[in-house]
Amino acid sequence: MMEPNAIRSLFAVGCLALASGCGQDLNVGSDVLWSSRFEVGGNSFPEWTSSRFGFGGAGPVPDPTTPDQPNTIEVSGEHFHPGQGKFAVKLTISDTADNTAGIGASLVQNGGLPNQAYYSAWYYLPQSVYVGFYWVIMKFRLRTVPDDQNTAQELFDVNLTSPSAGVMSLRLYDHLTGTDQLLKLSNPPVAVNAWFQLEAFYRAAADNTGQLTLWLDGKLILDLAGPTGPAGWVAWDVVSVGKSLNPEPAVLYVDDCAISKTRIGLTGLISE
């Protein structure tokens, strides 16, 4: 009696003999609308909007080749999200005590996004940081008139917090209400010195069909329904913009950013 593995091996040999594609993978397509894995090399970030802005449009992100600039964005191999490449982007910000204009290191998807989609990014904090005021790491923006860039407004900011020494957590600031939204988990823990995933589902709608849902490492931490931004224009930014952070420079690594029609989750693939 032949073992199942032997039978499979025989079939595999037969398949090779016939030069056929037994057991081949049929990739039938993708729900991933956009992705950025920072694997192309250099610091050009072609997947992102070409004109990168600082928080609130107050100024450009400084050139990383200029040593005097306090904030830098650069592709790095120091830390990367395992399994899907060997590089990540390193966001470094300094002089945050004086950051009255909200300038940081930002990667921007400035419009051209669907009215509803899942937004995912992986983050790595090499050390815990005391957050004196705010530290935004993901944000959504809106336009009240989609075709008029002068009507752009802040909408939601996902912030890192430091509820106690050495402990990092999250909060969501809602610019429409001017308050933090209550999370399903109080002070959800954010990993330090390890990769964590932040995924959001955002539906732009001026009525109650609007929605923002957040998952931290696959766990639901916020499910907000109600008017968000009017349909037609959505901006999504992966950023490191902080005020009163300690120690400095505050470093944040980001990898495997994606926008998808369906949930990405912890095991989702964003490229072939």
Add this chain to the structure above:
Amino acid sequence: MLLAMRVPAHAGDDTQKSAAPPSSETSDVPPDPVVGASLCPLPNAVWQELVTLVPSEHLVSRLRGPATARPSIQVEDLGTAFRISVLDRAREYREEARDCAYRAKVAALFAALIIDPAALLNTALCERPPCEPASAPAPPAPPAQVERRTAPTIPPRPLVRIEFGPAVVTGLGGEARAAHWGGVLRIALGRGTVAAVLGAAGLWPAETRIGGLRLQQWRLPMDLGIRATGSISRIDFYGELGLAFALLSERALDLASARSPIGMELGGRVALGARLARWARFAPFLSLQADFFPDPPSVSSLPEGAAGRTPYVWIGAYVGASWGI
């Protein structure tokens, strides 16, 4: 049955010298005792068979006797049948295969039963001439008996049999079982118990699900194998064993960007079938089959990754008509 078995024995050496019809110059037998424009059987062939069954003196006396208004035996070739007339008695036999030797035997047997049935019985019971004369002539056997004893054997199966008809095939083990409808064409080559068989089916695409992916699935299955056939009454039953392979295409219906990659399945196949009127040129058939693929293609997408495999087992049912050549 004994009568039928004896006929070939007498067709051997012992009777060769009297095989040719005697001419009018050298015999008392009327000229051209077996006449007719038949090509199958030839009159001469009927005569050759007849002289192995009835002693020549009996033939002479009966064919020249006062009761014979038409002192000859007539044979007619009717294509898929033939007609034999002897002493105002006639019988038509249907024989589609046109086996001329067989026809000659049947015609001679019929003639012998009319001309001298007692001699025929003696011939059947006698190993070697001379045989004891029959004590009393047996009454002529009714023609119906002749037909029963010499019922035509079933002709051999056609060398090539083409089968075609509608088909339904479905995969087992998937989340949603998709029924693929279409048509099948199969060709069996060989007359014997074992024949080679080649088949292909054209199937319409069907909607299915693999790992949460809604897919439109299309298959073109083909197979190559052997068929073993057995018969019961008028039905051929057969089983098939062989290789199965299929081209397979999957197209995602709900993904933001969809592709239609084509893969291939390779495995084994078993089938069972039955066919009515097994000797007829056209006959209905029914077949059930199962294809087994130990390493079927996997289906994947982004961001889900591997969604699952296409079915390991496909079962199908075919029904239709077969045409023998």
